[in-house]
Amino acid sequence: MTIFRYLALITLVVVLAACSSAPKQDDGERRKAAETNTSLGREYMDRGQNEIALEKLKRAVGFDKTYAPAHTMLGVLYESIGQTKDAEHEFRLAVQYDPKDGDVNNNLGAFLCRHGKEAEADPHFVTAIEDPFYSTPGIAMANAGSCALNRGELDKAETYLRQSLKYDQRMPAALLPMADLSYRRADYLRARAFLQRYEAVAPASEESLSLGFRIETALGDEESARRYRDQLRKIDPTG
Structure with missing residues (x-):
């Protein structure tokens, strides 16, 4: 072996070693x-x-x-x-x-729920809630509750939503669904109370105003129902 070939091999070994450590x-x-x-x-x-x-x-x-x-x-x-x-x-x-990260599972679960795949969403919310490093499990609980509510699973929805409110009593994402859930159970006074709590921490939306109109109509409060209806018309004059 010539000295040049020997040096070339040494150089190659050095280069390969560098390449193996570089990644x-x-x-x-x-x-x-x-x-x-x-x-x-x-x-x-x-x-x-x-x-x-x-x-x-x-x-x-x-x-x-x-x-x-x-x-x-x-x-x-x-x-x-x-x-x-x-x-x-x-x-x-x-x-x-x-696969175990709370944030990415919550986001996938919320996406699936928004697009009609509620049953597939729930395991992702569970994974998010169980992640000990996930800083906002209350949000995943609220999303899971809303998703269960969309499926008509009222008891399951209430369990999730109340757990969420234990983390944050002022969480809009849990308060509005709790108002809706209470309305569906014909518990109109409780529905009003949850909606008022929601309105204290979040801006009015078409969803919240529509729910408010239905709650006050059910309670027979025509003046309050009219206020909600008028606010709705400002958002959607054709509604």
Whole structure:
């Protein structure tokens, strides 16, 4: 073996050794780049600059396709612009890459519930609630309660919603469904009380005003019912 071939082999060994150790550094750098681009994508979404947000989020998954928050944000963005198939694909990828994470499971569950797949949504809410590192289990409980309410499972819905309110008594996402649930049970005074609690912490919406009108009509309070109806007409003059 000539000295040059010997040196070449040594050089090759050194290069291969460097290549074998480089991915660990590259993985960390790629994850950091994915995190940065996901954060930027979220900021651009908040500003309504969806095209730039989409570019940043796609870049994030390009750096690290296993970074679940990037897929979740892509799901949120796609759903906001009506691309529900793409949104579902991204939400599912997020859970695939981080199956025990509370945030990604809650987001997939909420998406499924919004799109008529309530039964499939519930296990994801359960996973979110059981994640000890998930900082907002009360939100997942509220979402699970609303989803059960949509299925007509009133007892299950009440259990979830009351658990949510133990975390935060002022949570709008639990108070409004509790008002609706109470109305469905013909417990109109309790429905009114929950709706008033909701109105104290959240702006009026078409859903809350419509529920208020129905509650006050059921209670025979014509003046209050008329106020809700008038507010509804400001939102939708044709309604």
